[in-house]
Amino acid sequence: MSEYMSGLRAKVGHDLLFVSASGTYVFDAERRLLLIRHAEGGRWTNPGGMVEPFETPADAAIRETWEETGLLVELTRFIGVFGGRDHHITYGSGDEMAYVAFAFEARVVGGSLVLDGKESLEARYVTREEAFLLDLSPQTRRALSVVFEEGDGTYFDAPTWAPPAV
Numbered sequence: 587m588s589e590y591m592s593g594l595r596a597k598v599g600h601d602l603l604f605v606s607a608s609g610t611y612v613f614d615a616e617r618r619l620l621l622i623r624h625a626e627g628g629r630w631t632n633p634g635g636m637v638e639p640f641e642t643p644a645d646a647a648i649r650e651t652w653e654e655t656g657l658l659v660e661l662t663r664f665i666g667v668f669g670g671r672d673h674h675i676t677y678g679s680g681d682e683m684a685y686v687a688f689a690f691e692a693r694v695v696g697g698s699l700v701l702d703g704k705e706s707l708e709a710r711y712v713t714r715e716e717a718f719l720l721d722l723s724p725q726t727r728r729a730l731s732v733v734f735e736e737g738d739g740t741y742f743d744a745p746t747w748a749p750p751a752v
Contacts (some may be wrong), residue, residue, distance in 0.1 A: 604686075605683060611692065613691065620632075621720065622709045629720075634646075647688065655701065659692035667740075667742050668743070
């Protein structure tokens with residue numbers, strides 16, 4: 587947990603916080619996707635995490651990938667933005683978070699795949715079919731359905747809000 591988040595938690599306890607997150611979807615030359623098994627809950631997901639104050643989502647995506655995998659990546663495409671009810675989590679500590687997530691496609695340009703053993707327990711490159719057989723959170727499952735689609739479009743959920751009836 588960052589110093590910023592520790593400071594917030596000291597003030598609000600376990601109450602719900604809304605934050606922004608950013609992550610990468612790293613493909614290899616065979617178009618297999620790098621997924622990591624996260625220590626919190628043991629589910630498979632993409633490298634990523636919270637955007638720190640004054641940090642850009644792009645920098646956060648690169649930093650989080652480095653911290654969790656030891657890989658230096660170059661962002662190659664903005665995939666889209668995800669949020670809503672699926673992006674709510676209560677950690678083992680009791681801390682509750684809701685977030686909006688920025689998703690970037692990336693490729694490895696340096697480093698070596700080394701897991702920190704704290705956040706990331708395991709990593710592997712998987713095909714689309716293999717990915718959907720893994721234990722994925724609802725938000726990861728939804729994002730992967732978009733991530734494996736190649737195209738130039740940027741994803742966002744269709745709006746559902748409407749003004750109240752008059």
